[in-house]
Amino acid sequence: xxxxxxxxxxxxxxxxxxxxxAALTQLRPEYRQFARLKVGSGKSAGYRMxxxxxxxxxxxxxxxxxxxxxxxxTYVLDxxxxxxxxxxxxxxxxxxxxxxxxxxxxxxxxADWLLVLLWCPRATTAERSAGRGDSxxxxxxxxxxxxxxxxxxxxxMAWDLTVDxxxxxxxxxxxxxxxxxxxxxxxxxx
Numbered sequence: 001x002x003x004x005x006x007x008x009x010x011x012x013x014x015x016x017x018x019x020x021x022a023a024l025t026q027l028r029p030e031y032r033q034f035a036r037l038k039v040g041s042g043k044s045a046g047y048r049m050x051x052x053x054x055x056x057x058x059x060x061x062x063x064x065x066x067x068x069x070x071x072x073x074t075y076v077l078d079x080x081x082x083x084x085x086x087x088x089x090x091x092x093x094x095x096x097x098x099x100x101x102x103x104x105x106x107x108x109x110x111a112d113w114l115l116v117l118l119w120c121p122r123a124t125t126a127e128r129s130a131g132r133g134d135s136x137x138x139x140x141x142x143x144x145x146x147x148x149x150x151x152x153x154x155x156x157m158a159w160d161l162t163v164d165x166x167x168x169x170x171x172x173x174x175x176x177x178x179x180x181x182x183x184x185x186x187x188x189x190x
Contacts (some may be wrong), residue, residue: 003112005181007031007092010101011118012147013140014128016165016173017094018046020118023174030089037081040073048081066103071139082108090181096147098154114181117159118173120166
């Protein structure tokens with residue numbers, strides 16, 4: 001039996017995770033952005049909004065694969081949500097912490113995860129954040145700094161693909177990701 005395949009897009013804010021995911025879904029509709037459970041306020045698009053009570057119940061049931069807090073909210077990779085993501089297609093998970101990537105590949109091992117590092121310079125994050133109207137660009141730049149420190153603290157992290165999103169178009173990145181996933185599927189069935 002072929003293992004289910006998923007994609008992890010790791011990178012700092014405004015590195016292109018949403019844009020590359022959109023290009024993936026245009027390439028093949030099986031790709032779907034994984035909607036993390038978000039407990040808090042603010043932007044709800046792309047998230048499944050939840051309550052503190054729901055989070056406690058998930059934790060008690062062992063359903064939390066990874067949770068982190070940023071921008072005053074808690075973001076959760078949950079087992080029921082991941083199960084639903086694989087039922088719907090090929091989930092594309094957005095992360096900005098190496099600990100989250102490791103928790104996902106270790107804690108949800110029923111899948112073959114393609115690990116993609118999307119990168120852009122700090123100044124590009126500032127420009128893109130301002131260009132899309134973020135009201136918290138300063139916090140996003142602090143998150144960019146934290147992502148850089150996170151990568152430097154984990155030099156042995158093995159990425160399947162690294163894409164500089166100032167050099168590669170979202171469509172080119174999507175094609176590379178799709179090709180790598182197809183190669184893995186072919187190798188797994190050979």
